[in-house]
Amino acid sequence: MKTVAALLSMAAMAHALVATTSEPSLSQIKTAAATTLPESPVSNVKGVAFDRFYQIWMENVAYTDSAADPNMQWLASQGILLTNYHGVTHPSEPNYCATGGGDTFGMDWDDWTQIPSNISAVPDLLDTKGISWAAYQEHMPYPGFQGFNYSNQETYEDDYVRRHNPVVLYDTVVANETRARQIKNFTDFEEDLANNKLPQWAFFTPNITNDAHDTNITFGAKWERHWMSALLANEYFMNNTLVLLTFDEDMYDLSDKNATFDQGNRVYTILLGGIIPDDLKGTQDDTFYTHYSSIASVSANWGLPSLGRWDCGANIFEIVANKTGYINYDVDLTNLYLNHTYNGPLTTGMLEEYFGGSSDLKKVAGSAWTWPVPNTDAKCSAGNGVLEAVKETYSGMSATYNYTSPYPWDEASGYNVNVTATRKTSNSTSNSNSSSTNATSTTSGAGRSSRISLGAAFGSMVALLVLLQ
Template structure:
C-alpha cells in the first residue's frame, strides 16, 4: 500500500530529528544549519473561554519593588492588570523556565546544560491534544531548533541567546522531533509570522541577554519592553482576543522570597480591568493551569495540577482559588531532585513521579500519556497544593492556605 505524502513527510521529519549529544556545535555547523533549516509556523483557531491566543514575555532577575518603581513598567501596568502576588518558583534562571514548560523543576538549582528524558511531558503535549498551534521565539537564536548552550552576537561578541532561557529546548520529547524543533524560532520568524498572520495560539517569547535586563538593568529592559509591546498593542491581528503575560523569571535579592512584577494585557483584557490589580497568589505553574482551564486541556499532573488559576479565567470556570499565607513561603530554593547540584536543593537520583489520578484546578483530569507512562506508581509529591512543598525535606510545610471567598455576583440589570 502506498504511503501518503503527509505520512512520508512525517516519517522524514522524525528520522532526521536528533537530540544534541554535545553542548556546543562548531560555528561552521551552526552556519550550515542556519542556511538549510526552515522554521515551521503552524496555525490553529481553537476558541478559548477567555482568550484565543496567549503569549508570555520574560525579563530577568529584577526585584518586585525595583520593577514597580520604573516608569515604563508603570506605564505597561496601566495598560492591563497588575498581578501583585506572582512568584517565581526557585533560583537561578533555568529551573524557572523549565517549570513553565513542564510543571516541575526536578530539583534543578543551576543553569547547567540539561536534557530532560522523553518520558517527561510538557505543555507541547497538552496543546497537541486539541491541535493548538504553539511556538517559541528566542531573540538571537541562530536557526530554528538550535540546541547549543549559547550563541553570542557575532559582531560584538556580547551575550545574546542562551539555552537556559529557552524552556522547551530542555526536553528530549521536543528535540527528538524535528517538526517540534522547527517551531522554536528567532525574532526574524516572530515578525515574519506577525506580518503573514501566522502566529501560533501560544508562544513563549525570550528577549536577548541585553534586552531582558540580565546584562543591563531594569531601566534598559523596561524601555525595550515598552517599545516591543507598544508596537504589538497597536496591531489589530495580534490583539484580537489575545492575553499577554509580562513577567520575570525570578527576583534579584534571593532573601526577598521571589515575588516578581507581572502584568496581564492585550485584547482579551476588558477595558474595565485596565489599570487594576489582582492580588491572588500565583506562580509560573499557574500559567499552565490557566491555559488548561481556558482551552479545556488536561493537567501534566505536576505542580500545575493544584496551582491557582488567573482570576480572569477562574471567574469564567467557577474555580475557587486559594489565599496563600506567604509569611513562611520559600520559593528561593527547591526540593530534592535529579537535576540538583546541591546548591539550593539536595541531589536525588529519583525522577519525581507525577499524579495519574486527580481532577486538578482546571478540572480536566491528567494527560493520557502521563497516566499511561506512570500507571500504578505513587506520585512523589502532593501536586494538588497551590504551591510546591515536600514533607521529606521539610520544604514549605509551614505554609497555610484557605479557599478565597467567592466573588460577588454582578447586579441584576
C-alpha cells in the same frame, strides 16, 4: 565572553545527563542557518477566555525596582498588575524549566539540561487539541538550535542562551524535528505576524541584553515598552489575545554570597492583550500565583489536561477562573519560601554552596533523587484530569509529591511544610495545610469546611528509575 570551544567544555562538564545532540561548531551553525526552515503551524481553537496566550519573560529584577520604573508603570496601566505573582526558585533555568513542564526536578543551577523524552511538557498538552505553538527566542541562530548559547558574532558577548528557553530543555519536544523547528527567532515572529500565521501559544525570550539580565531594569523596561507598544496597537496580534509579561525571578547576584532575597520570590507581572476590558486596565489582581499558574490557566482555558505536576493544583488567573467557576486559594506567605527548592535528579548543590539556600532543609538520600512521579489520578485545578501519556508512563506508581497543592512543597525535606492555603466561597471555606497528614471533612449549617491532606509519598521510585533509563 564565552567562545564556542569554552561552551563545549562547559557542556561536557555539566550535569551527568546524556546529550541527544552535540554542541555545533560555527561552520555547522552557519550551514544550518542557511538551510533550516522554521515551522509555523496555525490553528483556531476557541478558548473560554482567550484564543491566544503569549508569555514574555524578563530577567532578575526585584519587584520594588520594577514597580518604580516608569516604563513598567506605563505597561501596567495598559493591563492588570498581578501583585502576588512569584517565581519558584533560583537561579534562572529552573524557573524556565518549571513553566515548560510543571516542575524544577530539583534543578538549582544554570547547567546544560536535557529532560528525558518520556517526561511530558506543555506542547504535549497543546497537541491534544491541535493548538499551534511556538517559542520565539531573540537571536537564536536557526530554528531548533540546541546549543548552550549563541554569542554576538561581533562582540562575542552572550546573546541567546539555552537556559532561558523553556521548551528546548525537553526531549519530548526537540526529539521531533518538526517540533524543534517551532523554536525559532524573533525575525520569524515578525514574519508570522506579517503573514497572519501567529500560533495560539507562544513563549518569547528577549536576548540577554534586552531582557535586563546583562543590563538593568531601566534598559530592559525601555526596550519592553517600545517593543510591546507596537504590538498593543496591532489589531491582529491583539485579537482575543492574553499576554503574560513577567520576570523569571527577583534580584539574584552570584557575586554576593551574603545577599538576601525575598523569600517569596515575588516578581512584577502584568496581564495585557485584547481580552482585557477597558474597565480592568490599570487595575490589580492580588491572587497568589506562580509560574505554574500559566500552565494551569492555559489548561483551563482550552479544556486541556494537566501534566500532573505542580501545574495540577496551581491557582488559575482570575480572568480565566471567573469563566470556569474555579475558586482559587489564598496562600499565607509568612512561611512560604520560593527562593530554593527540594532535592531532585537535577540538583547540583550549587545553590546551597553560594547562598545556603537549602541548608535549612533535611537531606534526602541520593537514591531518592530520581525523576519524580506525577499525580495521575487528580482532577486538577483546570478540571480536566491528567494527560493520557502521563497516565500510561506512570501507571500504578504513587506520586512523589501532592501536586494538587497551590504551591510547591516537600514533606520529606521539610520544604514549605508550614504554609497554609485557604479557599473561600460565599457558603463554604476549606483549609489546606501542608503539615496535615489526614483528610477530614465536617458539615455545618453555615456550609461545609474541609481540611485537605497535602501529605507526599515517595513510592515506586526504584521502578521509575528503571523505567526512565
